Amino acid sequence: MSTPLLSLRGLLKRFGETVALDRLDLDVPSGEFLALLGGSGSGKSTLLRMVAGFEAPDAGQVLFDGRDLAGVPPHARPLNMMFQSYALFPHLTVSGNVAYGLRREGVPRAERDRRVAGALAMVGLEGFDRRLPHRLSGGQRQRVALARALVKRPRLLLLDEPLGALDAGLRERTGFELRALQRETGAAFIMVTHDQGEALALADRVAVLEQGRLVQLGPPRAVYERPATRFVASFLGGANVLEGQPDGAGGLDCPTLGGTLRPAGPLPPATTACALRPERIALRPGASGTNTAAGIIEEVAFRGDDSLLLVRMPGGAVLRVGHAEEDGAPPPRGSTVQLAWEAAAVVPLLG
Numbered sequence: 164m165s166t167p168l169l170s171l172r173g174l175l176k177r178f179g180e181t182v183a184l185d186r187l188d189l190d191v192p193s194g195e196f197l198a199l200l201g202g203s204g205s206g207k208s209t210l211l212r213m214v215a216g217f218e219a220p221d222a223g224q225v226l227f228d229g230r231d232l233a234g235v236p237p238h239a240r241p242l243n244m245m246f247q248s249y250a251l252f253p254h255l256t257v258s259g260n261v262a263y264g265l266r267r268e269g270v271p272r273a274e275r276d277r278r279v280a281g282a283l284a285m286v287g288l289e290g291f292d293r294r295l296p297h298r299l300s301g302g303q304r305q306r307v308a309l310a311r312a313l314v315k316r317p318r319l320l321l322l323d324e325p326l327g328a329l330d331a332g333l334r335e336r337t338g339f340e341l342r343a344l345q346r347e348t349g350a351a352f353i354m355v356t357h358d359q360g361e362a363l364a365l366a367d368r369v370a371v372l373e374q375g376r377l378v379q380l381g382p383p384r385a386v387y388e389r390p391a392t393r394f395v396a397s398f399l400g401g402a403n404v405l406e407g408q409p410d411g412a413g414g415l416d417c418p419t420l421g422g423t424l425r426p427a428g429p430l431p432p433a434t435t436a437c438a439l440r441p442e443r444i445a446l447r448p449g450a451s452g453t454n455t456a457a458g459i460i461e462e463v464a465f466r467g468d469d470s471l472l473l474v475r476m477p478g479g480a481v482l483r484v485g486h487a488e489e490d491g492a493p494p495p496r497g498s499t500v501q502l503a504w505e506a507a508a509v510v511p512l513l514g
């Protein structure tokens with residue numbers, strides 16, 4: 164195997180009592196778009212800051228091309244970081260902001276101008292070069308920050324919530340543009356986000372952090388369809404997580420559901436929970452047996468292309484059930500409904 168572009172080995176970081184990163188290992192190959200997902204306080208920003216050199220690990224290593232970056236200051240690291248706040252210099256024009264890093268490096272004027280123009284064209288800001296930041300919209304400022312990060316042609320770009328300040332429509336468009344830029348430049352991107360939809364849509368691989376640990380790493384579809392833990396299951400797409408006991412016949416008896424979940428494959432004897440995605444549960448009048456259950460609709464929330472039903476089960480669980488528009492109007496609140504799902508939709512969880 165070739166050396167990964169970035170390798171994190173046993174990274175440990177404590178702030179007093181808090182363990183922000185708990186001996187984390189992660190390899191990122193050249194040209195990958197990696198999304199770093201996790202709840203508030205899970206260690207995402209600490210990880211980026213450590214790779215960028217703003218924070219030193221208590222133990223472990225950050226390797227770039229196999230070389231240990233310990234002691235290398237941020238400006239001398241072969242990577243770039245785009246901050247959440249954009250942090251543009253207010254007194255410098257757009258091109259002044261983008262040129263700043265190149266000027267510090269002593270890149271000659273003509274080459275600087277050429278590269279700044281190229282970076283501004285890349286982010287669709289031609290003609291804005293003489294503007295000051297306060298005369299730009301939030302989205303435009305963000306593009307300036309992106310141009311500033313890309314102009315140095317880093318092989319690795321770290322992005323902390325790059326789309327955070329944008330409204331929904333602009334966010335989607337800018338997300339696609341970011342993905343296109345990443346392909347065009349061939350740089351590896353590590354993007355921190357709170358937004359699971361964004362991570363699934365843009366990334367080659369998704370890394371899910373929980374309390375400073377990497378709990379799952381894989382392509383978006385794999386992580387979404389086969390979540391490893393309770394946390395990943397509920398964090399990504401709001402899966403139902405059902406607790407129970409193995410029934411000795413390949414199923415998990417779930418008292419809160421008032422039924423048995425049986426996955427398609429074998430159930431490890433230690434399994435105590437399974438995930439079941441809302442969109443994999445169907446209303447099926449007359450269904451009975453394993454992988455079915457009956458409950459009462461408590462809430463119906465229209466979401467555009469589907470409705471989300473909250474269905475109270477006899478044992479007390481409230482299941483989230485997706486009801487597609489093409490299946491017609493959902494039954495009203497208070498209706499008793501029979502639910503069914505395929506064995507393939509039952510995902511045993513490891514933790």
Ligand SMILES: Nc1ncnc2c1ncn2[C@@H]1O[C@H](COP(=O)(O)OP(=O)(O)OP(=O)(O)O)[C@@H](O)[C@H]1O
Pocket residue numbers: 178179181182183201202203204205206207208209210357
């Ligand atoms: N400078 C610091 N001093 C003390 N504690 C810190 C410091 N920086 C981070 N922490 C703690 O370390 C943990 C991880 O923080 P971090 O900012 O990396 O999380 P995050 O996943 O980026 O969160 P968010 O999504 O809210 O930005 C948190 O418990 C946080 O309170």
